[in-house]
Amino acid sequence: MSETAEHTGHHIDVKEFHPRAQAAIHDPKIRKNFRSAMDGLMSKRKTAFEGWDLETLRDLGANVRLRALANLPDLLEQLEKKLIENGIRVHWAVDGDEACRIVRDICKARDAKTVIKGKSMVSEEMELNHYLEEQGIEALESDLGEYIVQLADETPSHIIMPAIHKNTGEISQLLHEKTGTDLSNDVEYLTASARLQLREKFMNADVGVSGVNFAVAETGTLCLVENEGNGRMTTTVPKCHIAVTGIEKVVPSMEDVSALLALLTRSATGQHITTYFNMISGPRKAEELDGPEEVHLVLVDNGRSSIYQDDELLDTLRCIRCGACMNHCPVYTRVGGHAYGTTYPGPIGKILMPHLIGLDEGRHLPSASSLCGACGEVCPVKIPIPDLLVRLRQESVDGDKLHPAKVRGHGAKRSSMEAMIWKGWAWMHASPGIYRFGTGAASKFRALQPSKAGAWTDYRTPPKLAAKTLHQRMKERGQ
Amino acid sequence: MSSRETILQRLRNRTGGELTVPECDFSVLVRDDWSTKERIERFEKMIESVHGEVHHCTEDMWMERLAEVLNTRGARNLLIPKQHEIGQSLRTAGRNDLPELLIYDEPIESWQSHLFNEVDASITSTRGGIAETGSLILWPNEDEPRLMSLVPPVHIAVLRAAELYTTFHEAMKAQNWAAGMPTNALLISGPSKTADIEQTLAYGVHGPKELIVLIIE
Numbered sequence: 001m002s003e004t005a006e007h008t009g010h011h012i013d014v015k016e017f018h019p020r021a022q023a024a025i026h027d028p029k030i031r032k033n034f035r036s037a038m039d040g041l042m043s044k045r046k047t048a049f050e051g052w053d054l055e056t057l058r059d060l061g062a063n064v065r066l067r068a069l070a071n072l073p074d075l076l077e078q079l080e081k082k083l084i085e086n087g088i089r090v091h092w093a094v095d096g097d098e099a100c101r102i103v104r105d106i107c108k109a110r111d112a113k114t115v116i117k118g119k120s121m122v123s124e125e126m127e128l129n130h131y132l133e134e135q136g137i138e139a140l141e142s143d144l145g146e147y148i149v150q151l152a153d154e155t156p157s158h159i160i161m162p163a164i165h166k167n168t169g170e171i172s173q174l175l176h177e178k179t180g181t182d183l184s185n186d187v188e189y190l191t192a193s194a195r196l197q198l199r200e201k202f203m204n205a206d207v208g209v210s211g212v213n214f215a216v217a218e219t220g221t222l223c224l225v226e227n228e229g230n231g232r233m234t235t236t237v238p239k240c241h242i243a244v245t246g247i248e249k250v251v252p253s254m255e256d257v258s259a260l261l262a263l264l265t266r267s268a269t270g271q272h273i274t275t276y277f278n279m280i281s282g283p284r285k286a287e288e289l290d291g292p293e294e295v296h297l298v299l300v301d302n303g304r305s306s307i308y309q310d311d312e313l314l315d316t317l318r319c320i321r322c323g324a325c326m327n328h329c330p331v332y333t334r335v336g337g338h339a340y341g342t343t344y345p346g347p348i349g350k351i352l353m354p355h356l357i358g359l360d361e362g363r364h365l366p367s368a369s370s371l372c373g374a375c376g377e378v379c380p381v382k383i384p385i386p387d388l389l390v391r392l393r394q395e396s397v398d399g400d401k402l403h404p405a406k407v408r409g410h411g412a413k414r415s416s417m418e419a420m421i422w423k424g425w426a427w428m429h430a431s432p433g434i435y436r437f438g439t440g441a442a443s444k445f446r447a448l449q450p451s452k453a454g455a456w457t458d459y460r461t462p463p464k465l466a467a468k469t470l471h472q473r474m475k476e477r478g479q
Numbered sequence: 480m481s482s483r484e485t486i487l488q489r490l491r492n493r494t495g496g497e498l499t500v501p502e503c504d505f506s507v508l509v510r511d512d513w514s515t516k517e518r519i520e521r522f523e524k525m526i527e528s529v530h531g532e533v534h535h536c537t538e539d540m541w542m543e544r545l546a547e548v549l550n551t552r553g554a555r556n557l558l559i560p561k562q563h564e565i566g567q568s569l570r571t572a573g574r575n576d577l578p579e580l581l582i583y584d585e586p587i588e589s590w591q592s593h594l595f596n597e598v599d600a601s602i603t604s605t606r607g608g609i610a611e612t613g614s615l616i617l618w619p620n621e622d623e624p625r626l627m628s629l630v631p632p633v634h635i636a637v638l639r640a641a642e643l644y645t646t647f648h649e650a651m652k653a654q655n656w657a658a659g660m661p662t663n664a665l666l667i668s669g670p671s672k673t674a675d676i677e678q679t680l681a682y683g684v685h686g687p688k689e690l691i692v693l694i695i696e
Contacts, residue, residue, distance in 0.1 A: 037678055056507040063501040070498035073490040086662075092483035144684055145675035161675060168677045191673060191681035198685065203591055219660045229629055229671035229686025236625045236663070237587075247486065254656045258648040259508060269674075272525065273612040273647075276686070277666035285662060289624040290587040301482075305489040314495070 013341065014357060017364040020339040030165060030336045037164050041327040044270020045378070052262075061263045062382040064256045065318035068248075072308065075217045075250045076299065082220030086282040088295045096126035099300045103128060103209065103242055104135050106296055110240055112137065112206030116198075118234035119143040119226070120211025121159055121321060122244045122300055124343045125356065128209070139209070142198050142230040144191065151178045157337030159344060160268050160323040165336055198230070208234035208292065212245035213320070214260060215297070218253040222297065224278040225264060227271075232278050241280075241292040247299050248317040260320055263380035268322040303355045310406045312391055316351050318381040323348075325375035325385060331368055340365065347375035351388040359396045359409030366392035439469040508648040510611060518610035518643045519694060525613025529669030530682055531690045541693050542569065545635065546576040548691055549600060554578050558594075558601035558631060562622040565604055565637055583624050594626065600633035607642035608692075609650055614668040615692065616650060618661045625663050634687040636667070640696040 024030045049057075068075060080090045093099035099122075107115065115137055117123065129150070132139040141150040145162035149155065152174055156162030163171065168185050175181045181193040210231055214223040222243050224231045235241045251257060265271045284291035307313050326332040326346025337345035342353040342365070350369060354362040366389045375385040395406065396413040428438050442449075446465040453462055468476075480488070513521065523533045534544050549557060556579040560566035569580060581598060603623045606616040615636050619625040628634050644650035647666070651657075656664075671686030682688050 033677075040678060053507055060503060060505065060507055063503045066498075066501050067503055070500045073487050076487065076490075092481070092486055094482045094485055098482060142685070143675070144673045148675065161678075163675055164678075166677075168679070171676050187676045187679040187681050190676055191684050195684055199595055202685075203595060218657055221660050221664075227671070228673050228675075228684045230684070232625070232629050232665075233685055236629065237591075247490075254651050254660075255505060255648065256503070258646075258651055259503075259505060261647065262508065271529075273614055273666065273668045275529070275667065275669045275672055277614075277668075279660060279664040280662070281660040281664070282662040285621075287621045288662065289583060289585065289621055290626045291624075291662060299486075301486045301489075305486055308490055309494045311495045314498075 014353075014361050014365075015363065017339060017341060017368060020341065021335045021368070024335040024339045029167070031334065033165055033167060034333050034336050037158075037161065038327050038333045041270060045267060045324060045327070046270075048266035048270040048272055057259075057263060058380055058382050060259050061320075061380045062318065064251065064259050065320070065381045068251045068256065069308070069314060069317055071252070072248070072250070075252060076247060078217040079215055079220065079250050080299075082217060083297055086220045088220065088222075088282060088297055091296060091298045093298055093300045093302070095302050096300065099126050099244060099298050099302070100128055100131040102298050103244070104132065104137070106240065106242055106294075107132070107135075107137050107207055110206060110294075112240070114201070114205045115139045115207045115209055116201055116205035116234050116238060117141050117143075117146070118208065118210035118224070118231040119146055119162075120209065120244055121156075121344065122211055122246055122302075123209060124156065125302060126244070126300065128244075140198075140201055140205070142202070142234055143226075143228060144194055144230075147194060147198065148174065151175070155338070155343070157345065158323060158326060159321055159348075165338065198233075202233045202237045205238045207240045207242060208236075208238040209242045209244065210234050212243050212249055212297070213264070214257050215245060215250045216252075216254055216257060217250055219281060221254070221279050221281045223257055223261075224276075224280070225261070225274050226278065227275040229276060232276055235278065235280055236291055239292055240294040240296070241283075242296045242298065243280075244298045244300060247301050247304050248319075260381075264320050264322050267324040267378065267380040306406075306408075307355050313355070313388065313406060315383050316348075316355070316388060318383050319348055319352070320381060321348075322380055324378045324380065328374040328378045330370060330372060330374070340368070347385045347389075348383075351383075351385055351392065354392055354396075354407055354409070358412070359392065359407050360412035361409065363396060363409070363413050366396060436469075436471055439471070443467060443469050443472075505648065508646060510645045510649075513610060513645050515640055515643065518645060519640055519696070521610040522608055522613050522643055522694075525611070526669060526690070526692060527613075529613065530672065530680075531613065531669045531692060533692045533694060536693045536695050538695060541637070541695055542572055542574060542577075544693060545569075545602070546574065548635065549578055549633075550576065552600070552633060552689075554599040554633065556581050556597070556599055557635075558583055558598050558627060560603065560623045560627075563604050565602060566622075569602075583627055587624070587626060594630050598631045600635060601627045601631040602635040602637065603628050605636050605638045605642070606654065607644055607650060608638045609644055609647050609666070611646045612666075612668055614647070614666040616654075617665040617667060619663050619665070620661065628665070628667060629686045632683060632687055633689045633691065634667075634670070635691045635693065637693050637695060640694050 129139040148163040157165040213225045283295045332346040350365040558581045670690040673684040
C-alpha cells in the first residue's frame with residue numbers, strides 16, 4: 001500500500017498536501033495507474049463528442065445550469081411541492097451534521113440496522129458512513145469501486161472511479177483478506193464474487209441511500225446516472241429509500257435534463273449514455289409489486305448558500321460532477337486523488353472545498369494548479385475554473401480591507417512580509433524616479449542577489465539581474 | 480427558524496442581488512430526421528457497442544427467435560408480464576420449445592429470494608427506444624414491475640421499430656413527459672457493467688449480464 005493511500009477521510013489533514021503530493025509523485029504505481037486511466041478517459045471523451053457541435057452544447061449546458069441557479073429558491077420550493085404531491089418526503093439540512101442526523105432519525109424510526117448505499121458524493125461530504133457506524137447502523141457501499149474503497153478503509157480517489165488508484169492485484173488481495181475470495185487477476189471472477197456478496201446485502205438491507213444527479217422540479221423526479229445497477233437495486237429493493245443531494249442539483253424540467261445528460265456521461269467516461277438512467281418520482285403505489293414504501297429526499301446546503309451569494313463564486317455551483325476537470329488536470333494526473341486530502345479532488349475540489357472547509361484549512365488547494373486552463377476548456381457547463389482559482393488565491397492573501405470576506409478563512413495565507421514587499425513593489429513601479437534608482441542600484445549590487453528564493457528556486461535556476469538596466473542600455477544607444 | 484427557512488431565506492436575500500436568467504436554446508440537441516431504417520441501424524450499432532444483442536424480428540416469428548435465444552443459453556424459465564400482449568401471446572401460444580413461464584403477480588416480499596436466485600431470464604415490453612444512444616425506454620408498472628428488468632441475469636426487451644426515436648430530447652417531448660412521470664422510469668442502454676477494477680470492463684455486476692433486444696419491424 002502506498003503512503004498516500006493510507007489516509008482515510010475522517011483523520012486526514014488537508015494541510016499536508018505537499019508531503020502527500022511528494023510521496024505520490026515518487027510512487028510509480030500511483031503515477032502509472034492515474035496516467036493510463038486519465039489518458040484513456042481523455043481520448044474516450046473526445047471520441048464521444050464526435051459529430052456534436054460541442055461548443056454550442058457546452059453553452060447550452062452552462063445556460064441550463066445558470067437558469068436553474070437564477071431561480072434556485074423558487075425551484076427548490078416547486079420541487080418540494082411536487083415531491084410531496086408524489087408521496088416523497090422532503091427534508092432540509094443546513095450542514096452535513098444535520099443531514100446525517102436526518103438520515104439517522106429516518107433509520108431509527110424504522111428500526112433499521114443496515115443501510116445499503118449507492119454512490120453519492122454528498123454522503124462522502126457528510127461522512128455519513130462513519131456517522132452511521134457510530135450510531136450502530138451498518139452502512140455498506142454497493143458501487144463496486146466504493147465497495148473496494150470501503151473494504152480498504154480508504155476514501156475515493158476520483159469522483160467517478162473511486163478505486164482508480166488500485167490495480168487488480170491489490171484489489172484481489174483485499175477481497176481475499178476481507179471477504180475470503182480466491183486470489184485471482186481475473187476481473188470477471190472478482191466482479192462476480194462481489195455481485196454475490198452484495199446481492200445478499202441488497203436483499204437484507206433495511207434502507208437504501210443514494211445520491212441524485214438531477215432533481216426535476218416540474219415533475220418531482222429524482223434522476224440517477226449509473227452503469228452497474230447497484231443504484232437501481234439500492235433505490236428499489238429496500239423498503240425505504242433516502243436520497244441525499246446538494247441544493248444546487250435542481251433543474252426546472254426534463255428538457256434541461258436531456259441537455260445535461262448528453263454532456264455528463266460523455267464528459268465523464270466518454271459514454272454516449274450510461275447503462276441505466278433511473279428516474280424516480282414516487283414510492284411504490286398500492287397496486288405496484290415492488291419498489292420502496294417510503295422515499296425521502298434530504299436537501300443539503302453545507303456551504304452552498306454562501307457560495308451562492310457571490311456573482312463569481314456562484315459558478316462553482318454549476319458543476320454536474322462529471323470529473324472531466326480531474327481527468328484533464330496535469331496536477332491531478334500526477335498526484336492522484338488522495339494527495340488533496342479532500343472529498344472532491346482535482347480542479348473542482350480546489351474551487352469547491354475551500355468553501356466547505358475554509359481557506360485556512362484548504363490553503364494549499366487553490367495554488368495546487370499550474371493554471372494551464374485545461375479544466376476550464378473541458379468543463380461541460382463552462383465553469384471558469386482557472387479564474388476561480390485565481391480569485392481564491394487572491395482571497396487567501398487579501399487583507400480584509402480589499403474585499404469583504406466571502407470565503408471562510410479569507411486572508412489565511414496573508415503574510416505581512418509578502419504584503420509589504422508587494423506594496424513596496426507597487427510604490428516603486430508607480431514612481432519613475434524611484435524605479436530608475438531602484439533598478440540601477442539592483443544592477444549595481446547584483447552580486448548580492450540571493451541564490452535561493454524560497455520554493456520558487458527549488459526546481460528552477462534563479463534569474464540573474466543584467467549588468468545594465470534597460471533604461472541604461474537605451475540611453476547608450478542614444479535613444 | 481427551521482433549516483428550510485434558513486436556506487431559502489439565504490438564497491432569496493442574495494447579497495449579489497437578483498441573477499439574470501439566460502436564454503436556453505435546445506436546438507443543438509435536435510438531430511436530422513433520420514429514416515426508420517437509419518434509426519434502426521444507429522440503435523443496433525450503439526447497443527452492440529455496449530455488449531447488447533439485437534435480433535430483427537417480425538410479428539410472426541419473434542417467439543421462435545425468443546425460444547432460440549433462451550435455448551442457446553439453457554434458460555430454465557422466463558419471467559413474463561401477465562397482462563401485456565407479450566405475456567398473453569406467450570401463454571396462449573402453447574409452444575413446447577419455450578422454458579417454464581413465470582409471472583410476477585405477487586409483491587416482491589413474498590418471493591424475493593426466488594426471484595434473485597432462481598429466475599434465469601425475463602421479457603418486458605418497452606415504451607420505445609432512442610437511436611442516438613442505443614437506449615430502451617421502460618416505464619415499469621404493476622404488470623412489469625421494476626425488478627423484472629434488473630434482477631434476472633438475462634433481460635429480453637421487445638422494441639417496435641416504429642417507436643424508435645432519434646434522441647432522448649425528441650422522445651421525451653413526443654411522449655410529453657412533462658405532463659407527469661410514473662413512480663419509476665428508466666433508460667436502459669446495455670447490460671449492467673463496471674470498469675471499477677483497473678478500467679477493465681466486466682458485465683453483470685449487479686443487474687443482467689445480457690441485454691437482448693427483439694426489434695419488431
